[in-house]
Amino acid sequence: MESSTATGGGSTGGGGGRREATRQKLYEAAVTLIAEQGFSATTVDEIAERAGVAKGTVYYNFASKSVLFEELLRHGVGLLTASLREAADRSAKEGGGTVAALDAMIRAGLVFIDRYPAFTQLYVAELWRTNRAWQSTLMVVRQEAVAVVEGVLRKGVESGELSDEIDIPLTAAALVGMVLVAALDWQSFQPERSLDDVHAALSRLLQGRVGGNR
Amino acid sequence: MESSTATGGGSTGGGGGRREATRQKLYEAAVTLIAEQGFSATTVDEIAERAGVAKGTVYYNFASKSVLFEELLRHGVGLLTASLREAADRSAKEGGGTVAALDAMIRAGLVFIDRYPAFTQLYVAELWRTNRAWQSTLMVVRQEAVAVVEGVLRKGVESGELSDEIDIPLTAAALVGMVLVAALDWQSFQPERSLDDVHAALSRLLQGRVGGNR
DNA sequence: GTTTTTGCACTGACCAGTCAGTTCAAAAGC
DNA sequence: GCTTTTGAACTGACTGGTCAGTGCAAAAAC
Numbered sequence: 001m002e003s004s005t006a007t008g009g010g011s012t013g014g015g016g017g018r019r020e021a022t023r024q025k026l027y028e029a030a031v032t033l034i035a036e037q038g039f040s041a042t043t044v045d046e047i048a049e050r051a052g053v054a055k056g057t058v059y060y061n062f063a064s065k066s067v068l069f070e071e072l073l074r075h076g077v078g079l080l081t082a083s084l085r086e087a088a089d090r091s092a093k094e095g096g097g098t099v100a101a102l103d104a105m106i107r108a109g110l111v112f113i114d115r116y117p118a119f120t121q122l123y124v125a126e127l128w129r130t131n132r133a134w135q136s137t138l139m140v141v142r143q144e145a146v147a148v149v150e151g152v153l154r155k156g157v158e159s160g161e162l163s164d165e166i167d168i169p170l171t172a173a174a175l176v177g178m179v180l181v182a183a184l185d186w187q188s189f190q191p192e193r194s195l196d197d198v199h200a201a202l203s204r205l206l207q208g209r210v211g212g213n214r
Numbered sequence: 215m216e217s218s219t220a221t222g223g224g225s226t227g228g229g230g231g232r233r234e235a236t237r238q239k240l241y242e243a244a245v246t247l248i249a250e251q252g253f254s255a256t257t258v259d260e261i262a263e264r265a266g267v268a269k270g271t272v273y274y275n276f277a278s279k280s281v282l283f284e285e286l287l288r289h290g291v292g293l294l295t296a297s298l299r300e301a302a303d304r305s306a307k308e309g310g311g312t313v314a315a316l317d318a319m320i321r322a323g324l325v326f327i328d329r330y331p332a333f334t335q336l337y338v339a340e341l342w343r344t345n346r347a348w349q350s351t352l353m354v355v356r357q358e359a360v361a362v363v364e365g366v367l368r369k370g371v372e373s374g375e376l377s378d379e380i381d382i383p384l385t386a387a388a389l390v391g392m393v394l395v396a397a398l399d400w401q402s403f404q405p406e407r408s409l410d411d412v413h414a415a416l417s418r419l420l421q422g423r424v425g426g427n428r
Numbered sequence: 429g430t431t432t433t434t435g436c437a438c439t440g441a442c443c444a445g446t447c448a449g450t451t452c453a454a455a456a457g458c
Numbered sequence: 459g460c461t462t463t464t465g466a467a468c469t470g471a472c473t474g475g476t477c478a479g480t481g482c483a484a485a486a487a488c
Binding site for chain 1: 466469
Protein backbone atom coordinates (compact mmCIF):
# COMPACT_ATOMS: atom_id res chain seq x y z
CA MET A 1 0.00 0.00 0.00
CA GLU A 2 2.92 2.28 0.18
CA SER A 3 5.35 2.59 -2.60
CA SER A 4 3.57 1.49 -5.73
CA THR A 5 1.81 4.77 -6.28
CA ALA A 6 3.93 7.47 -7.73
CA THR A 7 0.80 9.45 -8.41
CA GLY A 8 0.78 11.17 -5.10
CA GLY A 9 -2.63 12.72 -5.55
CA GLY A 10 -2.72 16.28 -4.34
CA SER A 11 0.43 16.07 -2.32
CA THR A 12 3.16 18.58 -2.82
CA GLY A 13 6.49 17.54 -4.21
CA GLY A 14 7.12 15.78 -7.42
CA GLY A 15 7.80 12.24 -6.31
CA GLY A 16 4.67 11.39 -4.39
CA GLY A 17 4.65 8.87 -1.53
CA ARG A 18 7.85 7.09 -2.28
CA ARG A 19 10.03 9.72 -0.79
CA GLU A 20 8.02 9.98 2.41
CA ALA A 21 8.20 6.23 2.83
CA THR A 22 11.99 6.36 2.55
CA ARG A 23 12.22 9.11 5.12
CA GLN A 24 10.05 7.12 7.47
CA LYS A 25 12.30 4.09 7.11
CA LEU A 26 15.31 6.25 7.84
CA TYR A 27 13.71 7.73 10.96
CA GLU A 28 12.93 4.31 12.26
CA ALA A 29 16.40 2.99 11.63
CA ALA A 30 18.07 6.05 13.09
CA VAL A 31 16.03 6.20 16.26
CA THR A 32 16.91 2.68 17.31
CA LEU A 33 20.56 2.91 16.47
CA ILE A 34 21.07 6.30 18.10
CA ALA A 35 19.23 5.22 21.22
CA GLU A 36 21.48 2.20 21.50
CA GLN A 37 24.79 3.77 20.62
CA GLY A 38 24.46 7.51 20.79
CA PHE A 39 24.60 10.01 17.94
CA SER A 40 28.32 10.09 17.30
CA ALA A 41 28.81 6.37 17.55
CA THR A 42 26.12 5.72 14.97
CA THR A 43 27.33 5.88 11.40
CA VAL A 44 25.33 6.98 8.42
CA ASP A 45 26.26 3.69 6.77
CA GLU A 46 24.60 1.81 9.60
CA ILE A 47 21.46 3.86 9.36
CA ALA A 48 21.27 3.35 5.63
CA GLU A 49 21.88 -0.36 5.93
CA ARG A 50 19.26 -0.86 8.60
CA ALA A 51 16.76 1.14 6.53
CA GLY A 52 17.59 -0.99 3.52
CA VAL A 53 18.69 1.99 1.49
CA ALA A 54 21.92 3.26 -0.04
CA LYS A 55 23.99 5.81 1.75
CA GLY A 56 23.43 8.34 -0.97
CA THR A 57 19.73 8.17 -0.32
CA VAL A 58 20.24 9.43 3.18
CA TYR A 59 21.91 12.51 1.78
CA TYR A 60 19.32 12.84 -0.91
CA ASN A 61 16.66 13.08 1.78
CA PHE A 62 18.49 14.97 4.52
CA ALA A 63 21.09 17.67 4.34
CA SER A 64 23.28 15.99 6.93
CA LYS A 65 23.39 13.45 9.69
CA SER A 66 22.49 16.03 12.30
CA VAL A 67 19.62 17.43 10.29
CA LEU A 68 18.18 13.93 10.12
CA PHE A 69 18.52 13.73 13.87
CA GLU A 70 16.98 17.11 14.50
CA GLU A 71 13.94 16.34 12.41
CA LEU A 72 13.61 13.08 14.28
CA LEU A 73 13.59 14.95 17.59
CA ARG A 74 11.02 17.43 16.48
CA HIS A 75 8.75 14.76 15.17
CA GLY A 76 8.97 12.62 18.29
CA VAL A 77 8.41 15.36 20.83
CA GLY A 78 5.51 16.58 18.76
CA LEU A 79 3.87 13.23 19.23
CA LEU A 80 4.52 13.24 22.97
CA THR A 81 3.17 16.73 23.46
CA ALA A 82 0.03 15.96 21.50
CA SER A 83 -0.52 12.85 23.53
CA LEU A 84 -0.12 14.66 26.86
CA ARG A 85 -2.38 17.46 25.82
CA GLU A 86 -5.04 15.08 24.64
CA ALA A 87 -4.95 13.19 27.93
CA ALA A 88 -5.29 16.40 29.91
CA ASP A 89 -8.16 17.62 27.76
CA ARG A 90 -10.04 14.37 27.91
CA SER A 91 -9.68 14.26 31.65
CA ALA A 92 -10.87 17.84 31.94
CA LYS A 93 -13.92 16.98 29.88
CA GLU A 94 -14.71 14.15 32.23
CA GLY A 95 -14.51 16.62 35.07
CA GLY A 96 -12.11 14.70 37.25
CA GLY A 97 -10.23 17.69 38.61
CA THR A 98 -6.55 18.53 38.56
CA VAL A 99 -5.21 15.43 40.23
CA ALA A 100 -7.12 13.23 37.82
CA ALA A 101 -5.69 15.23 34.94
CA LEU A 102 -2.16 14.78 36.25
CA ASP A 103 -2.80 11.13 36.67
CA ALA A 104 -4.11 10.88 33.12
CA MET A 105 -0.98 12.57 31.86
CA ILE A 106 1.21 10.18 33.77
CA ARG A 107 -0.54 7.33 32.07
CA ALA A 108 -0.29 8.99 28.69
CA GLY A 109 3.42 9.43 29.27
CA LEU A 110 3.82 5.79 30.16
CA VAL A 111 1.89 4.67 27.11
CA PHE A 112 4.06 6.84 24.91
CA ILE A 113 7.26 5.52 26.39
CA ASP A 114 6.02 1.98 26.12
CA ARG A 115 5.38 2.55 22.46
CA TYR A 116 8.49 4.51 21.60
CA PRO A 117 11.12 3.42 24.10
CA ALA A 118 14.02 4.14 21.80
CA PHE A 119 12.94 7.68 21.21
CA THR A 120 12.52 8.31 24.91
CA GLN A 121 15.94 6.95 25.65
CA LEU A 122 17.56 9.12 23.05
CA TYR A 123 15.68 12.19 24.23
CA VAL A 124 16.80 11.78 27.81
CA ALA A 125 20.36 11.09 26.79
CA GLU A 126 20.60 14.27 24.74
CA LEU A 127 18.44 16.66 26.71
CA TRP A 128 21.00 18.06 29.08
CA ARG A 129 23.97 18.05 26.77
CA THR A 130 25.37 21.45 26.14
CA ASN A 131 27.52 22.41 23.18
CA ARG A 132 25.66 20.53 20.55
CA ALA A 133 24.19 21.73 17.32
CA TRP A 134 20.65 20.72 18.10
CA GLN A 135 20.67 22.08 21.65
CA SER A 136 18.35 24.94 20.81
CA THR A 137 15.93 22.63 19.03
CA LEU A 138 15.85 20.49 22.12
CA MET A 139 15.20 23.34 24.48
CA VAL A 140 12.26 24.59 22.51
CA VAL A 141 10.81 21.19 22.21
CA ARG A 142 11.33 20.37 25.88
CA GLN A 143 9.60 23.52 26.94
CA GLU A 144 6.58 22.59 24.85
CA ALA A 145 6.20 19.32 26.68
CA VAL A 146 6.81 20.67 30.17
CA ALA A 147 4.44 23.54 29.48
CA VAL A 148 1.54 21.13 29.16
CA VAL A 149 2.18 19.89 32.67
CA GLU A 150 2.71 23.40 33.96
CA GLY A 151 -0.60 24.42 32.47
CA VAL A 152 -2.47 21.78 34.38
CA LEU A 153 -0.69 22.64 37.62
CA ARG A 154 -1.45 26.31 37.15
CA LYS A 155 -5.11 25.62 36.65
CA GLY A 156 -5.12 23.52 39.77
CA VAL A 157 -3.63 26.33 41.79
CA GLU A 158 -6.04 28.87 40.37
CA SER A 159 -9.02 26.73 41.14
CA GLY A 160 -7.78 26.24 44.66
CA GLU A 161 -7.36 22.51 44.27
CA LEU A 162 -3.60 22.78 44.71
CA SER A 163 -1.78 24.86 47.30
CA ASP A 164 -0.40 28.05 45.84
CA GLU A 165 2.83 27.31 47.62
CA ILE A 166 3.88 24.83 45.00
CA ASP A 167 6.61 25.85 42.61
CA ILE A 168 5.06 25.22 39.25
CA PRO A 169 8.11 24.94 36.99
CA LEU A 170 10.09 22.83 39.42
CA THR A 171 7.17 20.58 40.22
CA ALA A 172 6.41 20.09 36.55
CA ALA A 173 10.01 19.16 35.87
CA ALA A 174 10.02 16.76 38.79
CA LEU A 175 6.84 15.09 37.61
CA VAL A 176 8.13 14.69 34.10
CA GLY A 177 11.37 13.30 35.46
CA MET A 178 9.61 10.89 37.72
CA VAL A 179 7.65 9.43 34.84
CA LEU A 180 10.58 9.41 32.45
CA VAL A 181 13.00 7.72 34.77
CA ALA A 182 10.56 5.28 36.27
CA ALA A 183 9.46 4.24 32.81
CA LEU A 184 12.96 3.81 31.44
CA ASP A 185 13.87 1.80 34.48
CA TRP A 186 10.82 -0.30 34.01
CA GLN A 187 11.73 -1.00 30.38
CA SER A 188 15.36 -1.73 31.09
CA PHE A 189 15.38 -3.44 34.40
CA GLN A 190 11.90 -4.74 35.17
CA PRO A 191 10.27 -5.38 31.81
CA GLU A 192 8.07 -8.05 33.30
CA ARG A 193 6.01 -5.46 35.17
CA SER A 194 2.80 -4.27 33.55
CA LEU A 195 2.06 -0.70 32.60
CA ASP A 196 -0.66 -0.73 35.23
CA ASP A 197 1.82 -1.64 37.95
CA VAL A 198 4.05 1.24 37.02
CA HIS A 199 1.14 3.59 36.74
CA ALA A 200 -0.14 2.53 40.14
CA ALA A 201 3.22 3.12 41.79
CA LEU A 202 3.56 6.59 40.28
CA SER A 203 -0.02 7.43 41.06
CA ARG A 204 0.52 6.57 44.67
CA LEU A 205 3.55 8.78 44.81
CA LEU A 206 1.65 11.65 43.22
CA GLN A 207 -1.20 11.32 45.62
CA GLY A 208 1.03 11.42 48.62
CA ARG A 209 0.43 7.94 49.74
CA VAL A 210 4.13 7.28 50.05
CA GLY A 211 5.59 9.99 52.21
CA GLY A 212 2.30 11.70 52.77
CA ASN A 213 -0.24 12.22 55.43
CA ARG A 214 -0.75 8.68 56.58
CA MET B 215 37.77 25.51 41.59
CA GLU B 216 34.71 24.63 39.66
CA SER B 217 35.79 21.01 39.38
CA SER B 218 32.70 19.27 38.19
CA THR B 219 34.29 15.89 38.60
CA ALA B 220 33.00 13.27 40.90
CA THR B 221 36.53 12.19 41.36
CA GLY B 222 37.98 14.86 43.51
CA GLY B 223 37.10 15.07 47.13
CA GLY B 224 38.65 12.67 49.57
CA SER B 225 42.29 12.11 48.84
CA THR B 226 44.31 15.17 49.56
CA GLY B 227 47.33 15.98 47.51
CA GLY B 228 49.85 14.23 49.68
CA GLY B 229 48.58 10.70 49.90
CA GLY B 230 48.11 9.47 46.36
CA GLY B 231 51.43 10.22 44.80
CA ARG B 232 52.27 11.53 41.42
CA ARG B 233 50.49 8.89 39.44
CA GLU B 234 47.25 9.30 41.32
CA ALA B 235 47.35 13.03 40.78
CA THR B 236 47.67 12.51 37.05
CA ARG B 237 44.74 10.14 37.03
CA GLN B 238 42.65 12.69 38.90
CA LYS B 239 43.46 15.35 36.36
CA LEU B 240 42.47 12.99 33.58
CA TYR B 241 39.20 12.11 35.29
CA GLU B 242 38.34 15.72 35.69
CA ALA B 243 39.10 16.58 32.10
CA ALA B 244 37.26 13.55 30.77
CA VAL B 245 34.11 14.01 32.81
CA THR B 246 33.50 17.53 31.60
CA LEU B 247 34.23 16.82 28.00
CA ILE B 248 32.19 13.64 27.86
CA ALA B 249 29.25 15.29 29.60
CA GLU B 250 29.27 18.04 27.03
CA GLN B 251 29.92 16.04 23.90
CA GLY B 252 29.32 12.40 24.65
CA PHE B 253 31.84 9.60 24.77
CA SER B 254 32.42 9.03 21.07
CA ALA B 255 32.62 12.67 20.19
CA THR B 256 35.32 13.26 22.79
CA THR B 257 38.85 12.53 21.61
CA VAL B 258 41.74 11.30 23.68
CA ASP B 259 43.78 14.22 22.44
CA GLU B 260 41.22 16.62 23.85
CA ILE B 261 41.21 14.90 27.20
CA ALA B 262 44.98 14.96 27.39
CA GLU B 263 45.13 18.59 26.39
CA ARG B 264 42.53 19.70 28.92
CA ALA B 265 44.32 17.73 31.63
CA GLY B 266 47.58 19.36 30.62
CA VAL B 267 49.25 16.05 29.97
CA ALA B 268 50.78 14.25 27.01
CA LYS B 269 48.72 11.76 25.10
CA GLY B 270 51.17 9.00 25.93
CA THR B 271 50.46 9.60 29.60
CA VAL B 272 46.81 8.76 29.09
CA TYR B 273 47.83 5.36 27.76
CA TYR B 274 50.43 4.91 30.43
CA ASN B 275 47.69 5.29 33.04
CA PHE B 276 44.73 3.65 31.35
CA ALA B 277 44.56 0.72 29.01
CA SER B 278 42.15 2.47 26.68
CA LYS B 279 39.71 5.30 26.33
CA SER B 280 36.80 3.16 27.47
CA VAL B 281 38.66 1.83 30.47
CA LEU B 282 39.29 5.39 31.55
CA PHE B 283 35.59 6.05 31.21
CA GLU B 284 34.56 2.95 33.09
CA GLU B 285 36.78 3.76 36.03
CA LEU B 286 35.34 7.24 36.03
CA LEU B 287 31.84 5.83 36.29
CA ARG B 288 32.70 3.47 39.08
CA HIS B 289 34.39 6.15 41.08
CA GLY B 290 31.60 8.69 40.65
CA VAL B 291 28.75 6.41 41.54
CA GLY B 292 30.75 5.21 44.53
CA LEU B 293 30.77 8.76 45.83
CA LEU B 294 27.05 9.19 45.24
CA THR B 295 26.19 5.95 46.98
CA ALA B 296 28.34 6.82 49.95
CA SER B 297 26.74 10.20 50.19
CA LEU B 298 23.20 8.80 50.08
CA ARG B 299 24.00 6.16 52.64
CA GLU B 300 25.56 8.65 54.96
CA ALA B 301 22.51 10.92 54.73
CA ALA B 302 20.18 8.03 55.50
CA ASP B 303 22.29 6.88 58.43
CA ARG B 304 22.61 10.31 59.94
CA SER B 305 18.89 10.85 59.65
CA ALA B 306 18.22 7.49 61.25
CA LYS B 307 20.49 8.41 64.13
CA GLU B 308 18.52 11.58 64.64
CA GLY B 309 15.42 9.47 64.81
CA GLY B 310 13.37 11.35 62.27
CA GLY B 311 11.59 8.37 60.79
CA THR B 312 11.39 7.11 57.23
CA VAL B 313 10.04 10.21 55.58
CA ALA B 314 12.77 12.31 57.15
CA ALA B 315 15.34 9.82 55.88
CA LEU B 316 13.94 10.03 52.37
CA ASP B 317 13.98 13.77 52.61
CA ALA B 318 17.58 13.73 53.77
CA MET B 319 18.52 11.56 50.83
CA ILE B 320 16.81 13.91 48.43
CA ARG B 321 18.89 16.71 49.80
CA ALA B 322 22.06 14.66 49.64
CA GLY B 323 21.27 13.86 46.01
CA LEU B 324 20.79 17.52 45.23
CA VAL B 325 24.02 18.47 46.94
CA PHE B 326 25.87 15.82 44.99
CA ILE B 327 24.42 16.96 41.68
CA ASP B 328 25.15 20.56 42.51
CA ARG B 329 28.75 19.66 43.10
CA TYR B 330 29.26 17.26 40.23
CA PRO B 331 26.81 18.30 37.54
CA ALA B 332 28.91 17.00 34.71
CA PHE B 333 29.13 13.57 36.19
CA THR B 334 25.40 13.43 36.75
CA GLN B 335 24.69 14.47 33.23
CA LEU B 336 26.97 11.85 31.81
CA TYR B 337 25.53 9.18 34.05
CA VAL B 338 21.97 9.88 32.99
CA ALA B 339 22.95 9.99 29.35
CA GLU B 340 24.57 6.58 29.48
CA LEU B 341 22.42 4.74 31.97
CA TRP B 342 19.81 3.32 29.65
CA ARG B 343 22.00 2.70 26.66
CA THR B 344 22.19 -0.88 25.66
CA ASN B 345 24.93 -2.39 23.55
CA ARG B 346 27.85 -0.66 25.08
CA ALA B 347 30.99 -2.04 26.57
CA TRP B 348 30.44 -0.55 29.99
CA GLN B 349 26.77 -1.45 30.19
CA SER B 350 27.33 -4.14 32.80
CA THR B 351 29.46 -1.84 34.91
CA LEU B 352 26.66 0.68 34.84
CA MET B 353 23.99 -1.79 35.83
CA VAL B 354 25.90 -2.95 38.86
CA VAL B 355 26.64 0.54 39.92
CA ARG B 356 23.10 1.76 39.38
CA GLN B 357 21.72 -1.05 41.48
CA GLU B 358 24.00 -0.05 44.32
CA ALA B 359 22.61 3.45 44.36
CA VAL B 360 18.96 2.49 44.00
CA ALA B 361 19.41 -0.17 46.67
CA VAL B 362 20.12 2.49 49.26
CA VAL B 363 16.75 4.08 48.57
CA GLU B 364 15.05 0.71 48.48
CA GLY B 365 16.55 -0.11 51.86
CA VAL B 366 15.03 2.94 53.44
CA LEU B 367 11.65 2.29 51.86
CA ARG B 368 11.72 -1.31 53.03
CA LYS B 369 12.45 -0.27 56.57
CA GLY B 370 9.58 2.17 56.43
CA VAL B 371 7.20 -0.54 55.31
CA GLU B 372 8.42 -2.94 57.98
CA SER B 373 8.01 -0.40 60.71
CA GLY B 374 4.52 0.38 59.51
CA GLU B 375 5.33 3.96 58.64
CA LEU B 376 4.71 3.30 54.96
CA SER B 377 1.84 1.37 53.46
CA ASP B 378 2.87 -2.12 52.44
CA GLU B 379 1.04 -1.53 49.20
CA ILE B 380 3.89 0.48 47.79
CA ASP B 381 6.02 -1.11 45.14
CA ILE B 382 9.51 -0.71 46.52
CA PRO B 383 11.66 -1.05 43.39
CA LEU B 384 9.41 1.09 41.25
CA THR B 385 8.99 3.74 43.90
CA ALA B 386 12.71 3.89 44.49
CA ALA B 387 13.35 4.32 40.79
CA ALA B 388 10.72 7.02 40.58
CA LEU B 389 12.21 8.91 43.52
CA VAL B 390 15.70 8.74 42.08
CA GLY B 391 14.36 9.90 38.75
CA MET B 392 12.47 12.74 40.28
CA VAL B 393 15.58 14.07 41.98
CA LEU B 394 17.84 13.49 39.00
CA VAL B 395 15.62 15.17 36.47
CA ALA B 396 14.50 18.01 38.64
CA ALA B 397 18.11 18.76 39.53
CA LEU B 398 19.38 18.62 35.97
CA ASP B 399 16.56 20.86 34.92
CA TRP B 400 17.38 23.22 37.68
CA GLN B 401 21.03 23.38 36.59
CA SER B 402 20.27 23.77 32.93
CA PHE B 403 17.15 25.83 32.79
CA GLN B 404 16.68 27.61 36.11
CA PRO B 405 20.15 28.04 37.57
CA GLU B 406 19.04 31.09 39.50
CA ARG B 407 16.99 29.00 41.91
CA SER B 408 18.60 27.99 45.17
CA LEU B 409 19.19 24.44 46.30
CA ASP B 410 16.68 25.06 49.05
CA ASP B 411 13.98 25.99 46.57
CA VAL B 412 14.49 22.79 44.66
CA HIS B 413 14.61 20.78 47.83
CA ALA B 414 11.40 22.35 49.06
CA ALA B 415 9.58 21.57 45.82
CA LEU B 416 10.65 17.95 45.87
CA SER B 417 9.93 17.61 49.53
CA ARG B 418 6.41 18.83 48.98
CA LEU B 419 5.93 16.33 46.24
CA LEU B 420 7.25 13.52 48.41
CA GLN B 421 5.01 14.45 51.26
CA GLY B 422 1.93 14.40 49.14
CA ARG B 423 1.27 18.05 49.38
CA VAL B 424 0.86 18.33 45.65
CA GLY B 425 -1.63 15.76 44.57
CA GLY B 426 -2.29 14.50 48.00
CA ASN B 427 -4.94 14.58 50.62
CA ARG B 428 -5.70 18.24 50.69
C1' DG C 429 68.02 3.21 39.25
C1' DT C 430 63.22 2.86 38.80
C1' DT C 431 58.90 4.85 37.79
C1' DT C 432 56.48 8.17 35.39
C1' DT C 433 55.95 11.57 32.00
C1' DT C 434 56.92 13.79 27.62
C1' DG C 435 56.89 14.73 22.69
C1' DC C 436 56.14 13.38 18.42
C1' DA C 437 55.99 10.73 14.39
C1' DC C 438 53.37 7.03 12.55
C1' DT C 439 49.70 3.57 11.23
C1' DG C 440 45.55 1.60 10.03
C1' DA C 441 40.82 1.85 10.48
C1' DC C 442 36.85 4.29 10.04
C1' DC C 443 33.56 7.68 8.48
C1' DA C 444 30.84 11.99 6.79
C1' DG C 445 29.88 13.68 2.78
C1' DT C 446 30.32 13.75 -2.60
C1' DC C 447 29.35 12.73 -7.28
C1' DA C 448 29.00 10.45 -11.71
C1' DG C 449 26.09 7.24 -13.11
C1' DT C 450 21.63 4.05 -13.02
C1' DT C 451 16.69 3.12 -12.71
C1' DC C 452 12.09 3.56 -13.94
C1' DA C 453 7.57 5.40 -14.40
C1' DA C 454 5.14 9.00 -16.24
C1' DA C 455 4.86 12.53 -19.86
C1' DA C 456 5.69 13.89 -24.59
C1' DG C 457 6.12 12.96 -29.25
C1' DC C 458 5.20 10.09 -33.19
C1' DG D 459 0.06 1.76 -29.80
C1' DC D 460 5.21 2.46 -29.31
C1' DT D 461 9.17 4.94 -28.85
C1' DT D 462 11.76 8.66 -26.78
C1' DT D 463 12.60 11.95 -23.24
C1' DT D 464 12.57 13.68 -18.70
C1' DG D 465 13.75 13.97 -14.02
C1' DA D 466 13.09 12.61 -9.31
C1' DA D 467 14.84 9.00 -6.60
C1' DC D 468 18.37 6.21 -5.73
C1' DT D 469 23.07 3.97 -5.83
C1' DG D 470 27.77 2.88 -4.15
C1' DA D 471 32.64 3.65 -5.02
C1' DC D 472 35.57 7.19 -3.73
C1' DT D 473 37.83 11.16 -1.13
C1' DG D 474 39.75 13.80 2.40
C1' DG D 475 40.03 13.97 6.93
C1' DT D 476 39.96 12.31 11.72
C1' DC D 477 41.19 9.54 15.49
C1' DA D 478 42.49 5.51 18.70
C1' DG D 479 46.27 3.50 19.73
C1' DT D 480 51.64 2.49 19.15
C1' DG D 481 56.70 3.04 19.62
C1' DC D 482 60.41 4.94 21.51
C1' DA D 483 64.18 7.81 23.13
C1' DA D 484 65.00 11.23 26.29
C1' DA D 485 63.83 14.00 30.33
C1' DA D 486 61.93 14.52 34.93
C1' DA D 487 60.55 13.00 39.30
C1' DC D 488 61.08 10.26 43.20
